[in-house]
Amino acid sequence: MGKHTGARIVGTKESEKDGMTEPAPPPVLLLMVRDEEAGIERPLRSSAALGLREVLLVDTGSTDATLVRACDLASELGLSLSITQLDWPDSFAEARNACLERAKGRFPGRNVLFLDADDEVTGSAELTDAPLHHVQMRMGNLSWPMLRVVRLVDLPRYVGTVHEQIVSGGRAISASGLVVRHHAGKSSRPRWERDRALLRAELESHQSHQGRGAPVDSGRTRFYLAQTHECLDELHEAAAHYRAFVRGARGEHALVALLRLASLLERDPSVDPGLGRREEHILALRLEAHEHDPSRPEPLVDAAWAFLRAERWASAYLFAHAGWACAPREDALFLRRTARRNETANVLSRACLHAPGKIDEGLALTRDACLKLAGAPVDWPRLNLALYRQRLGIAAPFPEEGGATEGGPPDPLEHHNRVVPRHREKRKAHPIPR
Secondary structure, rough: OOOOOOOOEEEEEOOOOOEEEEEEOEEEEEEEEOOOOOOOOOHHHHHHHHOEEEEEEEOOOOOOOOOHHHHHHHHHHHOOEEEEEEEOEEEEEEEHHHHHHHHHOOOOOOEEEEEEEEEEEEEEEEOOOOOOOEEEEEEEEEEEEEEEEEOOOOOOOEEEEOOOOOEEEOOEEEEEEEEEEEEEOOOOHHHHHHHHHHHHHHHHHHHHHHHHHOOOOHHHHHHHHHHHHHOOHHHHHHHHHHHHHOOOOOHHHHHHHHHHHHHHHHOOOHHOOOOOHHHHHHHHHHHHHHHHOOOOOOHHHHHHHHHHHOOOOHHHHHHHHHHOOOOOOOOOOOOEHHHHOHHHHHHHHHHHHHHOOOHHHHHHHHHHHHHHHOOOOOOHHHHHHHHHHHHHHOOOHHHHHHHOOOOOOHHHHHHHHHHOOOHHHHOOOOOOOO
16 A cells, blocks of 8 residues: 555535634545455545545445454454345446435535545645535556545436446535545456446347337447447457547547557457558548647657557658647546657657657757656657667767667667557557546
8 A cells, every 4th residue: 555645625614603614524535346355545545634434334235344354454453334125136336326425414504525445645725615516536557537525415327337426516626635546456357348248238128118219328438338348358349438538529538439440450460450541540540639629649649659560651740749738637538648748759759760850849848857867667758769869870978868779779670669669559458437
């Protein structure tokens, strides 16, 4: 467990005397769990470090020692723990709604912070009087906002059998300032297989209602079904659902779906073997994704890497430079955080190395990255600088390289193949955690 220092959650409420304000009680931690003996410590310990002292744990049928472990941790951390049982309703939305109802019955009017056993919360924030607050989710290289703090008055409703979300219904929403990092724990395949079955059933239900003339929006279900197929390496099915989803779709989910579809076609040509002019089609998908949100760098960065692999240096520079100029919102959905600066700087550095007349620009960028990323778990600035030295005929290392030896990389071609990665083609989708 990491240490949490200086983190807290505070709110305000108006005192009956002289209209003064006084601290409101911190939120109640609301946990829905099943067989989380190994993971329950993370949310309990991190929320206790924030100053939360009350916990409502909703167990949906644990057969391991989850409840014993939770009680032991509550005693150790000085938490007031309440436990209630819930029969699993085969729908995460229904289960979440039941959790909110039970929390409202026990803590009416209070705020609750919804966490899962895979979550760790950090931050320092003041909650407003808004009935809903979002946290900033982090998972691997991805970041996105999610409503996780709810005031137990006029309850909102969750929708979605899987990858459920709150429907705000026009309620005011504020940022909480909290960061919730989702950690991958147990093997994901059983969960993906379960999600696939639930999402297929939900999609079939929607199609049945549509066949009877009832208006049903099945787009969100199809989007997450595509992601789940991709996680299971069922690429043909994933591509088919992504294609169906993006027809007429707008917004950030459409952007993500277009990027994933482009990646699938690039990763495995057998996904659509009859597709003509494949590279142009993939580029068109990325440009369409860019149209949905020009502030996001990922479509341009992905296109730049593709041009680098094709040794089309001027085009690689054009797209990398455009990606460098992007300034995405911090709360953008599924934002690939490294694409904002680190990844974009890498691809721009590589493009400048080969694009006519850009080597001085690239060298300055790469030397600056060496300084700014010193100590970070990335090696591309130092390795790229070695390539620049080799291109310029400079034997002695630059001061920014630290302890680098004279000369370039032992095998420049091998390094070239390594730093023009194909890792995005192998990256699987990351469905939103619970």
